[in-house]
Amino acid sequence: MKRKALSILSSIILIAALLAGCSTNGNSGSTSQSGANGNKASNSTNNEGASGASFSGKIIIDPIGARHNNAFHEAIEVLRGMDKYKDVEISVLESTDDNIKTTPIKIAAGEQIDLIYNGNPLIQQSWADAGVIIPMDEQVKEKGLNIEETYGEYAKYAYSNEQAYGIPAGVTKWALYYNKSIFDKAGVDYPDPDVPMTWAEYRALAAKLTSGSGGDKVYGAIHLSWPMFWYGEAIMKLGGGEYFYNEEGLSNIEDPIFAHALQETYNMMYEAKSIPTYADIVTSKTEPQAFMNGKYGMFMQGTWLLNWAADKEQYPREWELGIAPMPVDEGTTPKNWGISGTFSMTPTTKNKTLALEIAVDVVRETAKLTSSEIYADQTVEQPNLFKSIADEIDDEQVTYEYLQKLFNNQETIFVSEKITGAKPTQYEELVKNEVELYFTQAQDLDKTISNIKERVDEMLQKGK
Amino acid sequence: MQIHRFKEHFAGYMFILPSLIGFTAFMLYPIIYSIFLSLMDWNMYQGFGGSTFVGLDNYLEVFKNEYFMGGLINNIKLLVFAVPILLMLALTLAHLLNSQVFGKGALRTVYFLPYITTITATAIVFAALFHEELGPVNGFLRSIGIENAPRWLGSVEWSLPTISIFWVWRNLGYCILIFLAGLQAISPSYYEAAEIDGASGIQKFFRITMPLVSPITFFLAVTMAIFSFSMFAEVKVMTEGGPGTSSYTIVYHIYKEAFERYDMGYASAASIIFFIIILAITTIQWLGQKKWVNY
Numbered sequence: 001m002k003r004k005a006l007s008i009l010s011s012i013i014l015i016a017a018l019l020a021g022c023s024t025n026g027n028s029g030s031t032s033q034s035g036a037n038g039n040k041a042s043n044s045t046n047n048e049g050a051s052g053a054s055f056s057g058k059i060i061i062d063p064i065g066a067r068h069n070n071a072f073h074e075a076i077e078v079l080r081g082m083d084k085y086k087d088v089e090i091s092v093l094e095s096t097d098d099n100i101k102t103t104p105i106k107i108a109a110g111e112q113i114d115l116i117y118n119g120n121p122l123i124q125q126s127w128a129d130a131g132v133i134i135p136m137d138e139q140v141k142e143k144g145l146n147i148e149e150t151y152g153e154y155a156k157y158a159y160s161n162e163q164a165y166g167i168p169a170g171v172t173k174w175a176l177y178y179n180k181s182i183f184d185k186a187g188v189d190y191p192d193p194d195v196p197m198t199w200a201e202y203r204a205l206a207a208k209l210t211s212g213s214g215g216d217k218v219y220g221a222i223h224l225s226w227p228m229f230w231y232g233e234a235i236m237k238l239g240g241g242e243y244f245y246n247e248e249g250l251s252n253i254e255d256p257i258f259a260h261a262l263q264e265t266y267n268m269m270y271e272a273k274s275i276p277t278y279a280d281i282v283t284s285k286t287e288p289q290a291f292m293n294g295k296y297g298m299f300m301q302g303t304w305l306l307n308w309a310a311d312k313e314q315y316p317r318e319w320e321l322g323i324a325p326m327p328v329d330e331g332t333t334p335k336n337w338g339i340s341g342t343f344s345m346t347p348t349t350k351n352k353t354l355a356l357e358i359a360v361d362v363v364r365e366t367a368k369l370t371s372s373e374i375y376a377d378q379t380v381e382q383p384n385l386f387k388s389i390a391d392e393i394d395d396e397q398v399t400y401e402y403l404q405k406l407f408n409n410q411e412t413i414f415v416s417e418k419i420t421g422a423k424p425t426q427y428e429e430l431v432k433n434e435v436e437l438y439f440t441q442a443q444d445l446d447k448t449i450s451n452i453k454e455r456v457d458e459m460l461q462k463g464k
Numbered sequence: 465m466q467i468h469r470f471k472e473h474f475a476g477y478m479f480i481l482p483s484l485i486g487f488t489a490f491m492l493y494p495i496i497y498s499i500f501l502s503l504m505d506w507n508m509y510q511g512f513g514g515s516t517f518v519g520l521d522n523y524l525e526v527f528k529n530e531y532f533m534g535g536l537i538n539n540i541k542l543l544v545f546a547v548p549i550l551l552m553l554a555l556t557l558a559h560l561l562n563s564q565v566f567g568k569g570a571l572r573t574v575y576f577l578p579y580i581t582t583i584t585a586t587a588i589v590f591a592a593l594f595h596e597e598l599g600p601v602n603g604f605l606r607s608i609g610i611e612n613a614p615r616w617l618g619s620v621e622w623s624l625p626t627i628s629i630f631w632v633w634r635n636l637g638y639c640i641l642i643f644l645a646g647l648q649a650i651s652p653s654y655y656e657a658a659e660i661d662g663a664s665g666i667q668k669f670f671r672i673t674m675p676l677v678s679p680i681t682f683f684l685a686v687t688m689a690i691f692s693f694s695m696f697a698e699v700k701v702m703t704e705g706g707p708g709t710s711s712y713t714i715v716y717h718i719y720k721e722a723f724e725r726y727d728m729g730y731a732s733a734a735s736i737i738f739f740i741i742i743l744a745i746t747t748i749q750w751l752g753q754k755k756w757v758n759y
Contacts (some may be wrong), residue, residue: 101723104726105723107509108508108509108726126724130508130509130725130726131507131508131510131514131726132509214597214598215598277596277618278618279596279615279617279618279619280595280596280597280618282617282618282703282704282706282707283591283594283595283596283616283617283618283702284591284592284595285588285591347509347510425724425725432706433706433709434708436706436707436708437620437707439707440615440618440619440620440707440708441619442619442620442707442708442710
């Protein structure tokens with residue numbers, strides 16, 4: 001009898017615990033509710049920077065990828081000194097790259113994170129789909145923020161699912177970096193600093209620069225496992241990551257340029273042997289900083305590489321860095337690819353009006369101070385851009401004037417480097433699975449393309 | 465009398481209460497909650513209000529999912545090949561270490577070292593050893609005339625076997641230690657009697673050692689089967705499931721669904737199925753042990 005009573009009691013405890021769990025989630029739902037309520041309350045008391053009134057409360061920012069830019073931290077200090085934020089505690093979390101995984105879990109658990117940095121549109125899209133970040137259209141409208149005017153060509157990165165999800169911030173633009181010493185040893189002329197070479201010329205150059213074998217091998221170039229290293233040529237020709245989709249919204253992978261780009265990359269690995277194989281890069285965990293070890297002739301990379309070039313303590317080198325425009329499919333008009341990161345609000349953002357105000361201000365103030373990374377705000381000058389970083393790098397060609405000309409050239413055609421459209425993360429994963437098989441010689445090119453087409457189309461047409 | 469019995473029972477329950485609370489909070493409740501989540505299209509950012517009941521849809525999805533099925537096949541391969549190899553190797557080495565071998569204390573430490581070293585560090589060292597061009601393993605193979613040495617982690621055929629080798633190497637020390645404890649508990653009088661009867665070394669191993677350590681072998685067979693099925697860190701660090709999906713495991717798939725796609729309903733359903741599979745394998749092992757385990 002007692003045993004029965006005990007088992008009933010245990011069951012009641014378990015059910016209570018289960019319901020408590022459900023109600024915890026209910027609470028997290030209500031956290032966002034109370035966030036919304038808190039928002040309204042603060043609106044009524046604080047109302048708006050634009051009207052000159054000040055805010056109050058606490059803002060917690062997880063900068064993740066934005067943390068690398070010192071100007072961001074300096075901008076936070078500027079904000080802390082502003083009158084309108086004198087009653088606001090602006091807190092920046094000690095972030096690492098792992099926060100991409102851990103912060104969404106903290107948010108799900110109800111922890112207050114008011115602003116989070118999305119490093120690229122794929123992250124923004126997957127977080128928007130999952131609910132890690134929330135739309136900000138209402139607050140954008142309330143503030144009267146014209147995203148298109150404020151962020152110009154980067155405004156498109158604010159949107160996912162046709163709603164504003166982020167304030168465009170750090171912009172990546174790429175260039176072809178090269179090791180002058182390897183060019184000198186191979187007796188090859190440096191690339192033209194102003195006129196881009198074609199992809200075919202780039203591959204031929206990589207082959208010429210390749211020498212040695214075993215541990216002494218010098219590769220003409222290095223391609224990481226990042227997918228744009230093979231599909232970059234294709235999207236540059238087609239006009240950006242949007243062209244991974246055809247007019248029906250299905251996979252456009254059967255466009256011959258994708259097969260061409262794949263095959264040429266494969267040839268660099270296995271025929272010219274001018275880049276390490278894909279398997280080598282993956283299994284040896286090669287990081288982009290590997291370029292700084294002096295064993296690779298050329299490396300396509302974003303402006304963040306300038307930080308490593310400037311940091312001669314961590315990346316000591318006896319060779320000079322050279323920079324050239326990205327290779328292009330044809331002609332002499334420079335083309336480049338990249339993306340913009342964004343600051344977004346989360347379901348646990350306490351005061352949405354304040355969060356948006358801070359996001360806009362921090363992007364603007366960072367833009368005024370930034371040196372190594374372009375910021376998306378078009379309403380202010382970026383007078384320091386590349387100034388101090390060029391001085392720190394102290395290489396003959398890497399001057400402030402040249403970096404300005406290379407990265408801020410108005411004639412450059414700028415395309416989005418990521419798959420841009422429906423279910424991009426799933427699309428990218430399927431492409432990765434199939435391309436890996438091709439790059440490790442487990443299947444041929446035709447099979448790779450047809451498998452991607454079949455699997456991606458099926459995924460896109462499927463509800464889930 | 466009744467009051468006395470009640471007091472006695474109450475005291476007993478009080479003694480087990482801390483562990484009962486721990487078990488309920490950290491084991492039972494998460495399991496029940498996972499079952500609940502597996503029946504929902506769960507939005508972890510909106511909680512119950514933003515989620516919908518989908519019945520067994522998530523379970524059906526799991527069986528249709530190519531990554532799950534691929535992971536299951538890979539897990540079965542690991543179970544069938546890696547676990548027996550690990551146990552045979554561990555028993556053989558434990559037997560040698562239990563006999564008069566020079567420097568056996570140092571050898572025991574050497575074998576145990578990988579087990580207590582950070583998996584990320586050991587995996588990176590292992591990847592370097594098995595590097596296609598520069599690794600000493602392929603260097604040795606080439607030196608003995610094998611021109612087409614395996615591409616190990618970089619090939620579809622060899623990625624899972626390479627991870628298995630790593631897994632065996634890493635767990636070898638632990639299994640040796642457990643086997644050693646079992647071997648040292650065997651009374652020397654059995655061996656002395658066998659020697660008097662003229663038994664050879666092999667006969668002693670198969671007729672005395674094997675039967676008497678069979679409970680240990682059974683324990684390790686069960687735990688290592690579960691460990692092999694739960695393989696995650698090795699895959700995450702060494703291949704991320706690739707090339708293609710050649711080294712995917714079920715737990716790696718569950719991790720990706722839960723923490724990269726935030727599909728907690730599906731991931732919970734996959735976890736429940738994973739639990740049932742392990743339960744089935746363990747049950748088969750329990751039923752089979754009656755035929756070969758001597759207590």
